[in-house]
Amino acid sequence: MARIASLAGINKERLYNYFGDKRRLFETVLIEELEKLAISLGVNAPGLENIGEYTGCIFDYHAEHPQLVRLLLWEGLAEGPAVNEAARTAHYQRTVAMFAEAQRDGTLNDDLDPAKLVFLLIGLAAWWFAVPQLSRMVTGSDGSASTERSLRRACVVSAAQHLASRHP
Amino acid sequence: MARIASLAGINKERLYNYFGDKRRLFETVLIEELEKLAISLGVNAPGLENIGEYTGCIFDYHAEHPQLVRLLLWEGLAEGPAVNEAARTAHYQRTVAMFAEAQRDGTLNDDLDPAKLVFLLIGLAAWWFAVPQLSRMVTGSDGSASTERSLRRACVVSAAQHLASRHP
DNA sequence: TTAAATTCCAACGCTTTGGTTGGATAATAC
């Protein structure tokens, strides 16, 4: 908390006045970051008929905001309950419903259960940032170079298409 | 450290005698767990001509030993250098070479760069255990029921085939 | 049986961390 306050250019007492305690600060930030991701997708992502680029947009968001994945991993490693679980579950269920609809009308292939497809696509986009040390060991590059980053993005786009595009 | 010693049924001082300090304990355990995964794959996993089942075996290992993913995530979240990076890099490079060979001889499709394919398949198998809270919110199940677990496995197997199987 | 290890236990020192408090200082409102 002292370090956060210092980086924020305020002092510790302010943090506690604004957010109450560490847990609530974490919750506030995580919820806000998740909302920003959703907004960014609403603005930038195409429809599900272009599932590759849709997933590429998730990748882009994580590339520019690597904090979010760190927050999610931390939440998963911690013992306690998840932050705001009911609302987040509802949000994901709406996404799953969208995917199910797209499978029904033939926009996406229906090889995979829609919920599991959503989960896998999120993973596809986020995995690079979840284990950067592993990505470095496997690919031999740390992913900061812009060429490597766009290669990784292309690979995510292509993989998403393999998983979900119609293949008649 | 006190909790670890207690769970191990010994006392703290033993831990320090055996492993030196916390960092070296972490390194020792991570290296050992990675070796166990490699051994398990050597015993159980089929060749790359059955890439789905190969990835399914990675999934199985993680399902039975969820500690390993937690160690990897922790390593990634921490600031310091990765554990034993040179040896691990060499190991992954050998795996990548195997995949490249399988792409060359037509066992696997060559749509994706082999290193990136290896990385994605690892993610495919590990992602379910990396963010259990997310998997719960998206799928509505916590994955402990054996039916849900085998559905997830089947989904990983199928996805791996989509990504890497030959599709003439 | 005696000597040398190994292990256990409890306490200790030191640092980090989450969180609070008391009062000085600045900004804002009336």
Add this chain to the structure above:
DNA sequence: GTATTATCCAACCAAAGCGTTGGAATTTAA
């Protein structure tokens, strides 16, 4: 002007964590 509010600063507290130490007890070796 004064009164109120917000901010800063520094110190403080209590708990937890890493690592050590000084024996006591137990096992092993000679």
